[in-house]
Amino acid sequence: MYCVQTSELSHNFSAQATVLKTINLQVPMGSIYGFLGPNGAGKTTTLRLILGLLKKQQGNIAVFGKSFEKNRVAILKNTGSLIESPSFYGHLTATENLVLLQKIYQCQKSRIQEVLHLVGLTATGNKRAGQFSLGMKQRLGIAVALLHSPALLILDEPTNGLDPNGIIEIRQLLTKLNQEHGITILLSSHLLAEIEKLVSHVGVINNGTMMFQGTLDELKDQQQKSSATVFETSDTMQTMQIIRNNNLVPELAEGKVSIPVVSKDTIAKIIQQLVNNGVEVYEATTIKNDLEAIFMDLINK
C-alpha cells in the first residue's frame, strides 16, 4: 500500500495554464520520497492539493489508503506539514506557538519540549518567533510539523534558509525519524544534490508532468546507462567497425565515437585493436554523468 497516492491528478489556475498534468504520485509506506523539480514545476501545487489547501479539480488523492476528501480530519491527525515558508504566529514565542497546536492535537504537553529539543530551539525563552533568524524559523516550522508524532511528514523545501550545518542536522533528523519511528517523509526540493543522501525514492516533475518516478537505485541505474566511453581517433568509420566487432553498439557524435561504459580491460582491448589496424588514438575518456546531470537531462527533455 502507498502512503500517498495520486491518480491522474490535474490542476489549473486558469483555463489557459495547466499546472499539473495527470500526476500519478506513489509514495511507498516508510519511504523518504524526494519530490524534485525546478521552481514552478508544480511541486508545491501537488503538495497543497494532497493537503487539501487547494480544491481538487481532477483526479484522486489517497493518503494512508483512504480518500482524502472523505477522511480529511483523520488523515490530517497523522500528517505533519511544512509548505513553502514556515507558518507560525510572530507575536508568540516558540513554546506558545506549540501550545496552541497542542490544544488541537491533544498530544502530551511534554512533546513541546521534546520537539523544541529535537530542532535545537530550547534556549529561545521569551523571544518572539517573529524575531527569529530564517534558520530558526525553519526549525520552528519543522517542530510544528513534528509536534503530534505524525506517521506522514510532508515538507516543502525544508532546508530553505538553513546553513550547511543546519542542513546536515535536519537531514540527520529526518533519517532518524524515518528509521527509528517509521515515519514516511515526502519532501520537495529543487536540488537533487541536497537530498540524494537522504531519500530512498525519487519523483521528478517538470512543467506539471512527472518525468521519472522510482527508487534512488533506479535513478542511479539510469546514471550508469547514460555514462559513456568516448574515443577520438584518426578514422571514425574504422573505429566504429572495430567496436562493432566487439559486440558493442557505437554512436557517432561530433566526430567522436561513444559506447556505453565498459570495463578497463575492454577499453584496453579496443585501443590495442585500433592501433594494430593503423588507427591513431588521440583520446579515450569515460564520461560519468552524475545524478545532477541525469536530473537536468530529465527536466530538459
Add this chain to the structure above:
Amino acid sequence: MTNSFIHGFQSEWLKKKRSLASWLVIAGGFFTPLAIIIARLIHYEQLAVLYAKEGFWNQLWQSSWKSMAIFLLPVGVILSASLITQLEYKNNTWKQLHTLPLDLTSIFFSKLLVIIVMMIQFFILFNIGIYLSALIPYLLVSGVPYPKAPIPFEAMLKEDGFYFIDCLPIIALQYLLSLRYKNFLVAVGIGFGLWIASISALSWKFGYLIPYTYCPLNFLKAQNGDRVATPGINIHVMALGYFTVISIVSYIMYLSKKEKG
C-alpha cells in the same frame, strides 16, 4: 465535532495573546471612563453637587455611552473583527490552520466566537470602567459624597444587551470582509465607509436598513429631536436578523473558497 470546536476555540483564544486586537479591547473599554475621570478631576469643584443628584448613575451612563455608541464601539468592532483574521494573513498561517485536524465549520465558528467573546470582554471592561469613573473622583476629591442613588444594575444590563446585539451585524460583516480580502485596509475601509454612511443616514427614515446604524440608533432613541428618524420596527430584531444572514453567507463563502492557504 464538539471537541474539535472546543479545541479550535482554545487555540484561537491563545492566538490573540499580545495581539493588537486584544490591546484594542482593553484600551477601548477604558478610554471613555478615563476621559470622564480626567474631565471630572479638572472640574472637581462641581463634583459635590453632581454626586448628590438622584439621577447620577443615569447621567454617568448616558455620558459614557455617548461617544461609545456613536463612535468608539462601531470603530472598535470594525478594527477588532478585522484584526483577528488578519493574524492569519500577516503570519501566513492560513495554510497551517487548514492542515490541522479541524473541520472547516469548527475553524470558521471558533474564530467568530473569539470575536464575540472579545466583545463581551469589552462590555465587561467598559462597565467596570464606568463604575471606576464614578468611584475614583469620589476617592480622590475630598468632600465629594458617594452617590446616594442605587446603581440601576437591571437597566444597565438590559442596555448592555441591546448594544451587544446591535453591534453583532458589524461583527458578522467585518468577519466576512476580512475572510474575503487579504488586504486589511479593504475590510477596514469598507467598514469605515459603512459606518460613515450609517451616521449620515440616521435622520433618514430608511436609515435602519444599514446594518451599522443600530448602536447609534439605540443611544439616540431616548433623545428627542430631528437628529434621528425613529425606525418603525424593532432594531434589535433587525440586528439579529442581519447577523444571522450575514454569518450564513460568510460561512458558505468560506467553505467554497478554492484556495485555503
